[in-house]
Amino acid sequence: MDKFLEALPVVVNALNEGFLQTLKLFAVTLVGALPLGLLIAFGSMSRLAPLARPVHWWFRRRNQKAAQAQQPERSPGRIARALIAFQPIRLLFRLVVWVIRGTPLMLQLLIIFYIPGYVLDGGSPWPSGDPGRFLAAAVAFIINYACYFSVIYRGGIEGVPVGQQEAGQVLGMTKGQIFRHVTLLQMIKRIVPPMSNEIITLVKDTSLARIISFQEVIWAGYAFLKGSHGISGLIWPLFFTGLYFLVFNGLLTLLFGWVEKKLSYFQ
Amino acid sequence: MPVLDVQHIEKHFGSTRVLEDISFSLDQGQALAIIGSSGSGKTTLLRCLNFLEKPDQGTIAVNGSVIFDAADPDTQKESEVRKKRLHFGLVFQSFNLFPQYTALKNVTLAKELLAQERPDFKQNKKQILDEIEAEGRTLLEKMGLSERANHYPSQLSGGQQQRVAIARALALHPDILCFDEPTSALDPELTGEVLKVIRSLAEQKTTMIIVTHEMAFARDVADQVIFMDGGVIVEQGPARDVIERPKEERTRQFLSRYAQG
Structure with missing residues (x-):
């Protein structure tokens, strides 16, 4: 017990630091993938x-x-x-979505981190050390999650009755105005439940980035087994990381519930 | 000079011809009813007038100027189509109100967006928006809905929703207001309140085209009636003549089914 109490502050400190990295990757992925996904959704609906x-x-x-x-x-x-x-644009975008959704995220992380170093003359384009690992992980996660989001967006947009668009058209609105003022909020309402699934999965998927030695929370927990901060052979910090995910996803669940309730004023 | 002059409109969906050589004109302040069985092309014709469908042949002229000519691509530019649409208002069968906005906002939204294009919008923003809102409230009041201005569509009955939709179409002051079976989604009780509104619009000499299955209403309210079948105009003329003394056998057949029912 003494040993546990002695290790606890050290472990919690290290896990906090790891979870901060987890949150950083999570936040950057959302900021990048939410808009990129919409772009891919439009591409995969192109009728050109x-x-x-x-x-x-x-x-x-x-x-x-x-x-x-x-x-x-x-x-x-x-x-x-x-x-x-x-329809070349639609075809191209759907091809990309197929490839990204059809292969493991872990593989994509490895490819994005290592392959450029092999094929480019100047060596790896990623900055050295932790910033490079973070950047590579962020790029892989943004591309991967944008593809998943795009399919959810598409479902949301296509789920808005065509009469809504036509009503906007006959009132002289531009395509952009119809999307922003008519379709968008109705789409958001429709996609909150599937998006909450995907976003909660993203929190946990960030742990895959440890395959390129990105030092997120599970990496930090596992380190105490091998030796870290002068402690080794400890298994419980690894399991303890689950608590971090659980608490954070609990907060997200509350947030999504709140958003759903906020949008329940219309049907 | 007629407000609306439609000449030789033709429309195909794939290899199916849905409209064939449709020609008619409409004078200022007149109401035109289009009757006919389902699939006769009535709705497609309205959609062509509102640029929701593009005719393959023919011309559409409003107030003497050609706004659509199938043979002239210059009249079909997307940027101009948007403005040309404003000659027409359209009330849909299924209302198509925007569910996330109140009744009032449904009426004012398009006008607010159009106002943003005015050069003086930034300077007089508050005043312009206040005017638009006041006008929206007046329109809702005309529809007997002043109490409902802040309700969302889901909180309104079908008849109320359709009256909001009529106010929304009127807000942009279209030259010609089109109704696509405005009461077909309503039960008989609610039908009455919507027809009453359309009737009062006719009394105020609003230029209208009404696609409807309500024969008695068409006879009493419309000045002109067009009977369509299989994508062509079978008969057109003064409302009472067409509905009470149809010349064509096909029109008689169609109307007799309503008389029985």
Whole structure:
């Protein structure tokens, strides 16, 4: 017991420091991924089809000529229809989302931290030491979480009835005004529950960054097993880290509950 | 000169022709009712007028100037379409009020956003917004909803919601106010209160186009009636003539079903 009381302040100090790193990565990821996710959502909903006009035009001209020559009209076949439906921006964004969601975040962390050093002439572009590890982890987390968020955003936007947009249009609003003043809040209301899931997962996922030696709270707890601050062979600090996650996620849960209640004034 | 002159409108969805050679005109202060069975193209026609659908052929002229010509891409620029829409107001079947705003804000929002484009907005912001709000309250009062100005749509009955939607459309002073089956989502009791409002608008000589299934209402309130079937205008003329003494067999068939019901 004496030994425990002796170690406790040292351990709590070290874990506090570790959890501060956890929170830093969490906060930076949110700040980056929330807007980036919206951008990806817009990209993956893009209806830009650059070949539709030329193909339609070609058929119209062909059919005009056919009509002059009193030959039968032709409607677009399978290939022409595929060209008309070709939407490169949507395709590109959905491809990125597929790759990012389809591979482990841990692998993405390793790739983003180590691969540039191998392929770039000047060596690793990341600053040396802890700042570099943090930056690499932040980049990996932002990209990864933006992709997940984008799908939630898309669901939220597509869930707003099309009549809302049309009502804005007939009132002479611009697309941007319709999004900001009509769609946005309705989307937010819809996405709070799935976003709360994802954000709570993010708090815990930050511990994956220890794979590139980012010194977050679990890293700090585990260090007492191997030896840290003159203490070694202690297992309980590792389990003790769970309390940090639990308390913080409890606060987040309260926050999301509050937001949901705030938005319950409309349906 | 008619307020609205529509010539040879044609619209396809894929290979299906939903509107064919639609031509009509509407004079200032007149109410036009469009009747016909579901799928006859009535709603699509209204949506074309409001630029929610783009006709494949034809022209639309308001107050003598062509605002849409299918053959002239210059008339279809997105930036200008936005302004041209303001010639028309549209009241939807399903109201489409903005749920996150009060009745009053629903009425004033678009006007406030438009006002932001005024060069003097920054200087006179407070005064402009106060005027818009006062006008919004007046409109709601006209609709018999002054008590409901601060209610959210979910706190209003269907009939009240639709009256807010009418006030919202009127707030922008459209040249032509369009109604797309304004009472089809309402039970008979609530239908009455909405029809009463539209009737009083007609009495005040509001230029209107009303797509409706309420034949008696169309006969009593509209000056002109168009009967559509299969994407074409089968018959058009003075309301009483078309509804009480239809010339075309198809119109008779359609109206007899209402007489029985």
